[in-house]
Amino acid sequence: MKALLRFQGVTLRRGGRVLFQDLNLDLAPGEALQIAGPNGSGKSSLIRLAAGLLEADVGKVERSVSALADDNVALDRELPLRAALGFWVNSPSDAIAALGLQQLEQVPVRLLSSGQVKRATLARVVASGSPLWLLDEPLNALDVGSADRLSRLMATHLDSGGSVLAASHQKLPGDWRRLELGP
Amino acid sequence: MIGALIVRDARRSFTGAAWLPVAFFLLVATLIPFAIGPDARLLKLVGPGILWIAALTAALLPIERLIEPDRADGVLDQLALTGLAEESIALCKIIAHWLTFGPLLLIASVPAAALLAMDGSSLGRTEIALAIGTPGLASVAVAIAALTQGLPRAGALAGLLMLPLAVPLLIFAVANASLLEAATSLLLTAGAPFVAGAAIRGART
Numbered sequence: 001m002k003a004l005l006r007f008q009g010v011t012l013r014r015g016g017r018v019l020f021q022d023l024n025l026d027l028a029p030g031e032a033l034q035i036a037g038p039n040g041s042g043k044s045s046l047i048r049l050a051a052g053l054l055e056a057d058v059g060k061v062e063r064s065v066s067a068l069a070d071d072n073v074a075l076d077r078e079l080p081l082r083a084a085l086g087f088w089v090n091s092p093s094d095a096i097a098a099l100g101l102q103q104l105e106q107v108p109v110r111l112l113s114s115g116q117v118k119r120a121t122l123a124r125v126v127a128s129g130s131p132l133w134l135l136d137e138p139l140n141a142l143d144v145g146s147a148d149r150l151s152r153l154m155a156t157h158l159d160s161g162g163s164v165l166a167a168s169h170q171k172l173p174g175d176w177r178r179l180e181l182g183p
Numbered sequence: 184m185i186g187a188l189i190v191r192d193a194r195r196s197f198t199g200a201a202w203l204p205v206a207f208f209l210l211v212a213t214l215i216p217f218a219i220g221p222d223a224r225l226l227k228l229v230g231p232g233i234l235w236i237a238a239l240t241a242a243l244l245p246i247e248r249l250i251e252p253d254r255a256d257g258v259l260d261q262l263a264l265t266g267l268a269e270e271s272i273a274l275c276k277i278i279a280h281w282l283t284f285g286p287l288l289l290i291a292s293v294p295a296a297a298l299l300a301m302d303g304s305s306l307g308r309t310e311i312a313l314a315i316g317t318p319g320l321a322s323v324a325v326a327i328a329a330l331t332q333g334l335p336r337a338g339a340l341a342g343l344l345m346l347p348l349a350v351p352l353l354i355f356a357v358a359n360a361s362l363l364e365a366a367t368s369l370l371l372t373a374g375a376p377f378v379a380g381a382a383i384r385g386a387r388t
Contacts, residue, residue, distance in 0.1 A: 053260055053387055068264055072257020076195065087191060088261065124261075 003028050004132045004163045005050055005066075010059035012045055019045055020181060022059070029131070029161040032154065034172050037181035043167035044070065046181070047136045050165055067128035069121040070136035077110035081120055084109050088124050095127035098153055100146065115141040126153055133157060135166040147173060184265055185275055192279030200248050201283040204241035205291045211237035212295035223300040230299035231309045232357050237295070238288055238313060239349050242320045246341040249280060249328035250383070259383055273379035277318075277325045277372070284324075285317035312356040312364060319368030322375035323348050329382035 007025035011018065019042030027033055035043045048054045049061055051068045075084040082105040085092040096102060099119040104112065112120065118141045125133050133154070139147055151173035154164050166172060215233050216226060253259050262272050289310055296306040327345045331337035348371070355364035 048260075048387075051260070051264060053263060065266075066264065068260065070257065070260075072255075072260065074257035074261045076191070078195075078198070087187060088265075 003062075004064045005165060006060075006062045007049075007056075008060045008062075010049065010056045010061060012042065012049060012054070013057050014042070014045055025179070027132070027163045027165060029163055030158050032158055032164045032166070032174065032176050033179060034176040035165070035167040035179050035181060036169060038169065041181040043169075043181060044136050047134050047165065047167050050132075051134050064132050065130045066132035066134050067125040067130035068134045068136070069118075069125045069138065071140065073109070073117055073121060075109045075117070075120060075124075078108060080106045080108055081112065082106065085120065085124055085127065089127040089129075092123060092127045095123040098126060099123045099149055113141075115143060115146065118142055119146055122150060122153075126157075131162045133162065133164045133166075135164065135168075137168055138166055139168060139170055139172065184262075184267055185271060188262070188267075188272070188275040189279045189282075192276055193282050196245075196279065196283035200245055201287060204244045204284060205287045207244055208237045208241040208288060208291050209295055211240065212298045216298060226300040227302065227305065230296065230301040231305060231312075233299060234292060234295055234301075234309055234313075235353055235356055238317075239320070239346060239353065241288065242284070242324055242349075243338075243342045243345060245280070245284065246324050246328045246331070246345070247338045249276060249325050250379070251328065251332045251337065254332050254383075254386060260387075268380065269383040270376045270380035272383065273325060273329065273376040276379070277322050277375060280325055281318050281321035284321050285314070288317060289313055308359055311361065312359070315361060315365050316352045316356050316368050319352050319371035320349060322372040326375040326378040326382070329379035329386070332382070332386050 003026045005025070005027040007023050010023045011021045013019065035046055037043055045054060047068070047070065049056060050063060051066055052063060076087065081101060082092060082096065085096065096105060099122055101116065101119055101123060104116060109117065109120070122138065125135070138150060142150065154174060157164065212234065219225060259272065263269065292310055292313060293306065296309065323345055327341045330344070331341050334340060351367045352364060355367060
């Protein structure tokens with residue numbers, strides 16, 4: 001089966017420092033990979049590389065259509081949550097319900113708590129229908145119930161032939177292949 | 184996505200920042216008679232030039248909010264993930280910016296011309312020159328906004344970068360050389376999406 005994400009001999013330098021060198025990576029449909037490592041080891045940069053937002057210094061990155069949730073909100077703060085998500089995805093209703101945000105649909109984004117905003121950015125990924133999910137620190141600011149919801153959504157996504165690449169220094173719920181980045 | 188992005192940017196602008204350049208433009212036009220005295224002949228003579236200076240300085244005001252907020256909030260990243268090229272994003276922003284800048288300025292020119300004792304034909308010529316020149320101004324504003332995104336004190340730097348680029352527009356506009364002004368405006372409008380697109384890509388970290 002064709003990989004949804006493939007790194008071939010990828011080297012990335014940031015600010016004159018080599019973050020990783022000659023990295024090879026394959027993410028097949030149905031596979032979940034966690035990138036682990038201490039602060040500053042290049043987890044977020046690897047996610048941005050996978051999203052096509054950074055260029056590799058050496059090597060090649062091939063990816064399928066992907067959706068990204070990181071610490072940036074990227075939702076118009078003056079709009080109600082549903083309208084703000086509606087700019088990015090056509091039918092956000094199911095994803096809003098799946099992340100338990102129904103009660104907040106009409107609340108402006110600027111009034112949401114950081115955990116609720118995090119769930120909203122995850123809802124955008126869920127609603128995007130993209131086969132490849134790129135999640136940077138997905139558990140940040142999430143409470144236990146929301147983390148459970150997320151792990152159920154990821155399991156469904158993996159079962160339907162999608163893949164997840166997540167960067168986190170914490171233990172993620174579920175079955176993950178791990179890739180440790182050095183300091 | 185392109186249409187949605189233009190509508191979104193225009194909506195955000197009209198609910199706030201779009202009125203600032205217009206108010207500034209009218210304020211400058213109000214100050215001039217106080218500064219050089221109520222001599223109608225003199226005002227009429229300098230009127231078109233003053234309107235252009237007011238328009239150029241008003242065009243500087245929105246620069247800091249054109250690109251930087253969307254970069255800082257990750258909107259530019261998410262737009263790139265939808266498959267939209269950076270040049271297309273820049274073009275959308277130019278169109279949305281002109282829609283919330285050009286027409287308002289053209290309307291505000293009418294009371295401003297009255298304050299400067301300009302007659303109908305002089306106002307008409309200035310309106311045509313502004314209609315031709317504002318797309319160029321809006322494009323340069325977006326390009327400069329992209330080049331200075333994320334920099335501290337970007338607003339002041341943007342002024343220094345933008346005004347020299349607007350000099351040809353100004354010269355042809357007040358000389359009533361419509362064709363040359365249109366050519367300059369077209370050149371700026373055609374080049375700006377590529378400059379801004381490259382700047383957006385280059386500013387990613």
